[in-house]
Amino acid sequence: MAKTFPIPVHLDEPVRAYFGAELATSIESNRSYVIGFGFDGTACFRKGTRYGPDGLRAVSEDIESYSPYLDLDLEDHEFFDLGNLQLGESTDVESQWRHASDDFNKIFGEIDLAAEGVKVMTLGGEHSISYAPIVKYLNQYPDLVLVHLDAHADLRDGFTGFHYSHASIIRRALDHFGPNHELIQYGIRSGTREEYQYMREHKTVRTSRKDFLDSIAAIPADRPIYLTLDLDYFDPSFLPGTGTPEPGGEDFHSFVSLIKLLRERNLVGCDVVELSPQIDPTGNSDVFAAKIVRELLLVLEDCRK
Numbered sequence: 001m002a003k004t005f006p007i008p009v010h011l012d013e014p015v016r017a018y019f020g021a022e023l024a025t026s027i028e029s030n031r032s033y034v035i036g037f038g039f040d041g042t043a044c045f046r047k048g049t050r051y052g053p054d055g056l057r058a059v060s061e062d063i064e065s066y067s068p069y070l071d072l073d074l075e076d077h078e079f080f081d082l083g084n085l086q087l088g089e090s091t092d093v094e095s096q097w098r099h100a101s102d103d104f105n106k107i108f109g110e111i112d113l114a115a116e117g118v119k120v121m122t123l124g125g126e127h128s129i130s131y132a133p134i135v136k137y138l139n140q141y142p143d144l145v146l147v148h149l150d151a152h153a154d155l156r157d158g159f160t161g162f163h164y165s166h167a168s169i170i171r172r173a174l175d176h177f178g179p180n181h182e183l184i185q186y187g188i189r190s191g192t193r194e195e196y197q198y199m200r201e202h203k204t205v206r207t208s209r210k211d212f213l214d215s216i217a218a219i220p221a222d223r224p225i226y227l228t229l230d231l232d233y234f235d236p237s238f239l240p241g242t243g244t245p246e247p248g249g250e251d252f253h254s255f256v257s258l259i260k261l262l263r264e265r266n267l268v269g270c271d272v273v274e275l276s277p278q279i280d281p282t283g284n285s286d287v288f289a290a291k292i293v294r295e296l297l298l299v300l301e302d303c304r305k
Contacts, residue, residue, distance in 0.1 A: 002029040005111055009103040011035075011083040014053065018293075019060035024080035027107070030117035032077075032300045035107075036084035037100055037122055037129035040276075046243045048276035053084055053123040055277035056293055059286040063294065069256045070263060070298055077301040082107070097128060097164060104132040113140050113268065114224075119300045121293070124273030126243065127154060127166040130228050134173045137269050141224040143180045144268075146173060147216070150230040151246035153191035153205075155198055166274075169228070186212040187233040189248050209254055216261045225262065227270040227296070231289055241285025242274045252288070259295045267303050270296050 005027040017023045018034050027033065036053025065074040088099030104122075111118055113136070122133045127150070138144055148154070154170040164172055170183070177183070183204045191199075199205035206212035219225060232242045235249035275289045 003116060004028050005116075007082070008106050010086065011103075012086055013083050014057050014081065016057055016061070017081040018057045018079075019063075020065055020074045020077075021079050021081040024082050027111060027118060028080075030304070032079040032119040032121065032297065033082050034079065034121050034123060034297075035082040035104070037104070037125040038084055039087060039097055039100060039124070039129050040126045040243070046276065046279060048278045049124055049126045049243055049274055051277050052125055052273070052275035052289075055275060055286050056123055056272075056290050057081070059283065059290045060293070063287060063290050065294070067295055067298055069295065070259065070302070072298045072302055074294065074297060077298070079297060079301065094162065094164070100129070101132040105136070108136055113137070117304065120269050121296060121300065122271040122273075123293070124271060124275070127169045127228075127230050127273045128162075128164050130169050130271045130273060131164055131172055133269065133271055134169075134226065134228060135176050137224075137226045138173065138176045138178070138181060141226075141268065142178055143223055145182045145184060145219055145223060145225045147225055147227045148183065148185045149187050149227070149233040149250075150185070151187060151190055151232040151249060152230070152244065153185070153188050153195035153199060154230075155195040156192065184212070184215050187250055190246050209250070209257075213257055213261060216258065216265070219265055221264060222266055224266050224268045226268060227262070229270065229272050229292070229296075231272065231274045231285075231292070234288070239280075239285045239288045241276050241278075241280030241289075243276050243279075244274075252291070255292065255295070259299050262299050263302055265303070267296075267299050270300070272296065 038050040085100035087096035236245035
């Protein structure tokens with residue numbers, strides 16, 4: 001029997017709901033939810049990702065709901081938009097981040113995601129916003145595979161004074177790893193010597209597309225997967241609208257190869273971060289990112305079958 005859970009905090013309504021989604025007034029079993037976390041307080045190069053969630057929503061109505069890659073259509077699925085987490089009234093960066101992260105935990109903390117069939121896609125915002133969702137999923141699924149797609153290793157133990165920096169998200173996630181959790185990283189092409197030493201020593205990083213896709217294909221079909229996707233994973237020639245671009249990234253078709261594999265596995269949640277709409281005045285980055293979100297929403301829903 002389906003359950004309904006109240007939303008215990010006030011959320012900001014988005015400029016518009018993600019196209020095809022209804023604005024949620026509660027959390028229900030066996031549903032997928034989009035939630036925005038527009039924060040860029042620890043960004044150290046180019047800010048603007050706080051506009052990412054509503055930027056994605058705004059352009060979502062201008063792309064087709066049908067995916068020719070998956071032969072699936074969002075019109076055939078029911079999913080919901082929760083709106084945006086509030087940053088609170090403080091002007092202190094860490095207080096803003098903690099306020100919104102705490103509210104995420106208040107919304108989902110008492111819900112057994114696995115038992116209730118609830119799936120969450122969090123839209124950023126910079127990569128530090130992924131902390132609360134990742135920790136929730138790690139606590140929920142003791143055998144979770146965390147798949148990290150990014151230009152950067154994000155393994156620093158704090159950066160520019162912030163313990164929970166965008167450059168530290170994976171390091172902070174590792175603080176919560178249990179013996180049966182696994183980390184797979186791909187797309188990494190920037191980091192410190194120490195970060196690369198860690199990735200090589202612990203064999204978390206894949207350095208070729210084939211090795212990466214083979215690693216995903218080898219995950220048992222019922223093992224839970226959480227994807228954290230920093231959009232600077234893609235080459236800036238395709239997606240320049242991000243805070244810290246790095247040359248040498250992936251293209252859309254490599255992502256299509258990934259989603260076709262994820263469709264046959266158990267994707268239980270994800271986040272998509274680091275879209276900065278104002279950096280790319282053409283709007284091409286917004287469209288690119290919205291298609292990524294469309295594919296992931298479809299995979300989240302299709303994995304229920």
